[in-house]
Amino acid sequence: MIIDRRTLLVGTVGSAAALAIWPAFAAVPPLKKKDTYKVGFAQTESNNPWRLAQTASMQDEAKKRGCQLVYTDAASSAAKQVADVNSMIAQGVDFIFLAPREEKPLIPAVMAAKKAGIPVLLIDRSVDPSLAKAGEDYLAFVGSNFIQEGQRVAEWLIKTTGGKGKILELEGTIGASPANDRKKGFDDAIKAGAPDMVILASQSGDFARDKGRQVAETLLQAHSDATIIYAHNDEMALGAIAAVEAAGKVPGKDILIVSIDGEKDGVQAIVDGKIGAICECSPHFGPKAFEIMYSYAAGDKIPPVIINPDRFYDASNAKEMLASAF
Missing domain, CATH: 3.40.50.2300 (Response regulator)
Structure with a gap:
């Protein structure tokens, strides 16, 4: 069977529910320009230093900008992460930062946020591009190549x-x-x-x-x-x-x-x-992620894919670069 966007949604949440989460917006929902926002960050797990560093970066930047951060930890469960996003929607967040655990299971969450009029920025991981598109179903993906x-x-x-x-x-x-x-x-x-x-x-x-x-x-x-x-x-x-x-x-x-x-x-x-x-x-997404959100609210055009620069370590530089590693 060929899996397309409709098939996935129907198979995931049932026919009636699938129709209910078809987006009401033809493109990414707008974000009203404000000084501060209530934002959601749906983390995939917290069982390793990379994830802990990423969460700290997001929390630090939210605090720096005076934003209220609704933080969730999916504990390595795609199903819980979908529920976490739905909870954020119910809490009326202005914007969602999502680190999707897996490419296909998080599609319903992305679509539900779009239907609710909440822009989503995917950070560090993306979703299946045949089922949801950057600049249409979600704002953009920011991360490494x-x-x-x-x-x-x-x-x-x-x-x-x-x-x-x-x-x-x-x-x-x-x-x-x-x-x-x-x-x-x-x-x-x-x-x-x-x-x-x-x-x-x-x-x-x-x-x-x-x-x-x-x-x-x-x-x-x-x-x-x-x-x-x-x-x-x-x-x-x-x-x-x-x-x-x-x-x-x-x-x-x-x-x-x-x-x-x-x-x-x-x-x-x-x-x-x-x-x-x-x-x-790099796990340090906070500054870039919030910069993108504020730029979008200001009316700037956001590229669908934003790639972070990454360094390379070997015996020639590891000792001198150790202090800057996370």
């Missing part, structure tokens, strides 16, 4: 190893845009640039440290000839370090580990020689 992150890690790996190695890939949350794109960017770059490199296995560690450790242990047992671990985030990479050590091998020597995010523990692991390289994915 996840495909490029995967590409940059792959390019460093190819250059460092001479294009040789056997890779285990620890994927992020199934259905999440960073996991999908970081896999695509990395896998495509390896395939195109290093025919002598092979991805032995690829499995989700759900962006979590302990899950990453467990998956890495299993994959290392099944593929004792692996020489590289590519993790979609630092938490899983740090879990992989423990798995490599438990297998009696030396991370950074027997197994080269590469990752994405740039959290302080990850950058420290580069300094310690246990991780080879990390492409940054």
